[in-house]
Amino acid sequence: MKAPDFSYEKPTTISDVLALLANNELECQLLAGGQSLMPMMNFRMANPGTLVDISNVSELSGIYERKETIEIGAMVRYRELELSKIIKTHCPLISMVLPYVAHAAIRNRGTIGGSIGLSDPAAELPAVLLVLDGKIEITSEKGIRLEPANTFFKGVYETSCEPDELITKIILPKKQPKQKFGFHEIARRHGDYAMAGVCILQDVDLNVRVAFFGVADRAVRSIAVENLLSGNSYLSGELIKNAQNVLNDIEFEGDMNAGPEAKQHIAKVVLERALKEMKND
């Protein structure tokens, strides 16, 4: 469990990072918080030619309040999100989720950009981005593009981010008055990846967005559940039950802890619990 040989670069500007990424021969991999990449390298599952440590790129840090959005630098660590008043006020769903993301030691190092860029199917933040309709700012030497979360996540450890591209920001809409949020996850042990989890947004216009994690090849929305719940100001017990019953539009995938059927069952339970907690708010 020792990483294979690699070169190491620690650029300080985005343009220097992009120049490294543009050079195919370097076989670059980005090092953000290292909470997933370092074990993968030590297991020799990841074998970068050049490790590009972006922790000194100051342009990637900081949480900024704009007129209608919150911009989060890709290198903002979980711990910083946890402590941020801006996040607490304007992105309360993130504040709800963070205590369930691994353990404090991991949150001290793990970054939002790293989590989004990895697209671990069991991670919480991709689901948060899906329901908040977040956007990912992606930069390369070709320019800057904004990718909606909805099209960003492609599969297990797979995103629309190309090898020469760098996630630079996460852009989330600010919370509107009367928006409601729901979150629930179930893990074998506190801090483990969830067996199943769900993030929910009930918007001002009563449209509902629901995204699950830990149940499929990526964080995934259930359009069937969203359609059923949308337009209802009151989340009645019957409505919740019906929502559970239509949760069939996800291709559930099992893991070592639970097969697909158990995943679907527990997804229904977390949906019910998250909705009930929203109802009681």
Add this chain to the structure above:
Amino acid sequence: MTGPATVFDKPTDYIGKSIPRSDASRLLRGQGRYVDDMQLPRMVHAVFLRSPYAHAKINSIDISQAIDLQGVVAIFTGKDIAQHVEPYVGVLSHLPGLRSPAQYPLAVDVARWQGEPVAVVICASRALGEDALEYIKVDYEQIPAVTDTLDAMSSEAPLIHKEYDSNLAWKREVEFGNLEEALAQDDVVVVEKQIKFGRHTGVTLETRATVCDYIPGDEQLIMYYAGQAPHMLQFILAKHLDMLEENVRVVAHDVGGSFGIKVHTYGDEIATAIIAKLLKRPVKFTADRLESFVTDIHARDHVVDAKIGVKKDGTIVGMGFNDFTGIGPFSMYPRTSAIECNQILNLTGAPYQFEHYHAVGNVVFQNKTLMCQYRAVGHPIAMAISDCMIEEAARVIGMDPVKIRKKNLIPDDAYPTKSVTGMRFDDLSHHACLDKLLEIMDYEGLLVDQQKERGNGIYRGIGFVSLVEVTNPSPMFYGVGGAPIASQDGATVRLDAAGALHVSSSVTEQGQGTNAILQQIAADVFGVAIERVKVTTGDTATVPYGGGTWASRGAGIGGEAMLLASHALKEQVLETAAVILQAKPENLDISSGEVISKESGEQKISLGDLAKIVYYRGNELPNDLRPELIATRHYRVTDFPFVFTNGAMAAHVEVDTNTGFIKILHFWAVEDCGRVINPQLVDDQIRGGVVQGIGGALYEECIYDTDGQMQNASMADYLVPMASEMPEITVAHVETYTKTSVLGAKGAGEAGTGGAPAAIMNAVNNALEPLNCGLWQMPMTPERVLKALGKIK
């Protein structure tokens, strides 16, 4: 009365008190001396190439591309290593019929489990060595793997060892009375269940590690090792490396947890010693976590078809079972992989009185990591078979689980007596422990709560276990079968010129506080302040000969030897003091480092002054007085094969019938380990044991696919119990001193691990009772609970 028996005639200063461990501060400051901390001049690293397949023929190994890489000193294949070692065979003569082929440190022609070493790179660093591994080309020819224990016994199963007619390693049948006939009686209710126990392992904080150093001038091999039995390893190295035993020194400094994992012969460690001898330089091997999961011994892995017969009034008529257990491709050397099954055959039902017993154990080869003795060997299975079947029978006849136990537990005044299988018991206290348990847990209150909450759709359950634990083993455990494993232990106590006590013992410290209790005993029995006692353990060059610490024997056997040696030294010192003081030895005593008058307590001479006269100014002594300020005593258990402890435990659980999650609300453990030397350390042992029992019951499982690939060999995927999920564990004691020793201490290390799984399974099935279902497979995972509930298929 004179002699050691008088030790407890007066109040103790340290024994029985929660004296803080003197090594705790050093360890918490990061000043431990673990094997991996060692850096020796010219040291190189052993980096093993391990089979990626569970079963594969090794056609050839090409090292030509790897040998010239940066840092590589040498590369050895399994064939190379085989030339320098006498292979070992994991059988013992008191387990007749047990068979296992000769095993080499590295696979030679066939790899038989994923993780078996096939070659080793000796390299300047571990990292460079791992680079070199990628350039060794092994031509493997895959052979179908045999993974499932029951499948391995089918006639179509591929044979793991061609020389045998089947994959059966050992079979033993035990029959007392006539179970089949007894269960056929009209008034007997028979309950049958299949109980499955997952395969898990003991995850030590410090992984296995060794530094082997060979000193050519002395022809001496020194193995620094993170283990439990230095003298056993000394014998094994000498025998299999063809050396004189006195030229092998095994040293265990600080050890970060063992749990039985580190008391076996591991090929990578033996190969490291061989290579140090060949290269004449120090070689380090530290298992990484991945290597630990696929090479440290695993445990459990049993499928048991069990039955019990009870009368309507709850009287147990008899019980029986057929156990199949998978042990990997070899029986582990030298303790064998049949002991767990043998324990189950011997111990099932041991707390209870009944006449008819019929048990069969089948130990089966398979292509998985070797299985062997891990904390509470066999106990969790034996206790679950009897106590889960008893509670199931109680449910069937409508009887309270406590009432059925009270009816059948061996009465506290029946000792000495024997179990149905002939195990000899003395000084046990099942009823006293159960009564104390009921007192501390408020059973009646829990029952009221249970009824009330069921109305709210909350399913809580209460489960019990009454258990015995094998501790303080006599030669009948291993030695009788030809194993090079000492059952006796020794202690040496020496007074230095400053009046301090230097003690050494052949039992070992792995983090549980062995050294602390040895210090307490020596200080108390001899009569010095505990700070003046220095303890040495773990070095075959300096400590008396003995077995080490395993099978809960450190306190009971090592402690008794220390008591006897300390008392002997005290008598020797008092004889000398009597001459110096012109008094009679019987009128003198030692207290707080001073020789005192027994009658008045007046201080007569300090130990330091006495020692200085002896060591420096012997001219002041009569010529015929030849003081020995050192004493050694050894102790072994006689009259009994083991000194059993007993206990009673209970779990209170809540089953979330929506998610299948089981939450343990509270756990209670009452243990009778005889004299409690240090309550804090004993409670820690019980609690730590319970936590490992919870691990086996709810979380820990080595998950294999059908090809024999372990799927969860990392700390992220293998679920050890963590603090967040652990319940309050209340511990209480009943103290029935064993008459086999002056100290009266029995072992306490394994009861929690042995008992907790049965109590938890009983609590879960008690919770599920109104839902007309049950769960009979450990670990009891959410998915398995959901299946039991019929919520998923």
